[in-house]
Amino acid sequence: MSPRTEEQLIKHKAEKRKVITQAALKLFSEEGFQSTSISKIAKEAGVSKGLIYTYFESKEELLRFLILDTIDEMFGIAEVSLGINPTDESFEKMISDYFDWVQINRAFLQIYFGILMQPSVMKLFEKEIMAKAYNVFERMSVYFKNKGFEDPLSETRFFISILDGIYMNYIMDSENYPLAKAKSRILTMYLK
Amino acid sequence: MSPRTEEQLIKHKAEKRKVITQAALKLFSEEGFQSTSISKIAKEAGVSKGLIYTYFESKEELLRFLILDTIDEMFGIAEVSLGINPTDESFEKMISDYFDWVQINRAFLQIYFGILMQPSVMKLFEKEIMAKAYNVFERMSVYFKNKGFEDPLSETRFFISILDGIYMNYIMDSENYPLAKAKSRILTMYLK
């Protein structure tokens, strides 16, 4: 048996992290971060408690990894869809992608919105999240500027507020929330 | 000396509850419900740990009291402003009242939104909150129906989503969030 190559090791580590992260994601969304113990995560992931500390320095670091990893994906949607010269088509594409993404990532968003509301936990991410968020603000502002809005940044924040509000209400009451209608409504708002 | 009269006791009890509730409100909003210990609340309120249990049966009951008490106020705004025959004026009044209320009750809203995102905590209030929320939905639907919307309930939920999204973003980034602009924007949306 030859020792694994460095590449294999990295891959192995990434896989293990994924297993643990997925278990944590599920539990955090059901019970909240504070109420979920490392023991429960270990059991859900099918590993020992101690092993979690081989892959993450602490419970907080596990949360950080979980959040930051997925946030890249989330904020990336705007980046990819809008590109440098955002058009109505790319704007519509972005909205569509977001609505799809949200439905797949309900558990994550539940944790994410919960964290946003807790300053003491938010401190763990504040810098990264705010940097990414303001980056997206700028990108979208270009679109709203092109569309002729007087205060494109405020419109951006207004637009994002609408999205956040929709997603939050959808998460809370997924069965009854008229998500499809909300989507077409927002499209109408901006694309006539 | 004779003991205090019943009236004195009731007044005293209400005052003490207020002191404890205020301390809890502050800490819950900063740290979250689960991360705030009864010890911290007692210290913040300037009373002993044990005393809290003279006024509240448990930490959860304290949260319930805190939330349900203020939620009545919050949902009451729509009821009072809209009345039975909602007009554009009363609708505008309601929005204005909400924006005022939110700025005064940031700490509460922070806790409130946090709770909405945690199923395990939400269980404590689900029934009451949902009942009140659906009540407000109906009331607002009347307005949107009068305004000619084809699907007034969906519009209500869309409108409330916008408000929630605005407040959530405001709470997260109060210093930079363009709250006044968001307010005039939403007014324009519905009142021309």
Added chain:
Amino acid sequence: MSPRTEEQLIKHKAEKRKVITQAALKLFSEEGFQSTSISKIAKEAGVSKGLIYTYFESKEELLRFLILDTIDEMFGIAEVSLGINPTDESFEKMISDYFDWVQINRAFLQIYFGILMQPSVMKLFEKEIMAKAYNVFERMSVYFKNKGFEDPLSETRFFISILDGIYMNYIMDSENYPLAKAKSRILTMYLK
């Protein structure tokens, strides 16, 4: 209104003590001494927590009063029935009186036997109980000596063990325990 005479005060105090003691007796027998709080006793007795401390120095003193008061009665049965020259008639009378007494005082005996088994609680009474018990031993020994037993003290302790054993088993399983048979059995043992 003239102030009460000293006699009235003493009577009043005795009555209040009785009320509290009766409440405590009931609760101690159901839940045990340690698991019964002063609050519960106060509620059961229909008085305030504070008042209990007007009549008893501490929870332990309340227990002491409860036990020692009734123990006098219990040990007194032997004294009264046997007299100085115990006969078969007085011995039979004593047994009969004890069996009657036990059925009325089940709650007390439950507490009493429980206490006997806890050295740390027993310390509160050890001196008094042991003094009274050894006093009864001597008195009964006279009877067994008269009956011709070689070792009257051992027989006394054996006889008392039988009574204790019967009462303990009766208390544990009152519905099914054949108390009447046990009584006639012990009478047969000693009176042929």
Added chain:
Amino acid sequence: MSPRTEEQLIKHKAEKRKVITQAALKLFSEEGFQSTSISKIAKEAGVSKGLIYTYFESKEELLRFLILDTIDEMFGIAEVSLGINPTDESFEKMISDYFDWVQINRAFLQIYFGILMQPSVMKLFEKEIMAKAYNVFERMSVYFKNKGFEDPLSETRFFISILDGIYMNYIMDSENYPLAKAKSRILTMYLK
């Protein structure tokens, strides 16, 4: 290094349970179940408070383990000694075995009798203890029936009451109680 084998873990677990159980046995017998804190047990056993919860789910479960484990042994004496066809020899053997067992297991019996007197604690064991006790009743009844007693079950309960009474008095006053005499006295009673 690889983790311990399952066999090692089981052995280790049994040993640790024993250490904790022994400490609890000592303290429960001295102070009673309710007055003995988990902290004291941990200190006595030389382990941390938290560790006790690795081996027992709760303080009550620790008591249950302690009691039920030893009760099997205690009730087993009758079963083993008497067999299916009890004779005078096996009856004498049983009494002898019980007297030996009692002297070794004073601490246990102290807890056991204490529990029998507290309905709220007794609830934890009622089913198991009563089942075993009635089982022993039946077995002994065979012996008393063979001996010609008219009501063998009542005689059984009377006989067991005597044993219980002796042991209880012995436990309370071990130094002075004439245990050997009590033993020969009860043997004389039944075996002439």
Added chain:
DNA sequence: GATGAATGAGCGTTCATTCAT
């Protein structure tokens, strides 16, 4: 790498006791 026994600080809660009224 992987395990789970072990720790100890801290949690929510209870309660005997005190004391201002």
Added chain:
DNA sequence: GATGAATGAACGCTCATTCAT
């Protein structure tokens, strides 16, 4: 005398984290 608000120590229990194996 009588009340019950107030205290603070202690309780049973949990849990993030460490470490011998």
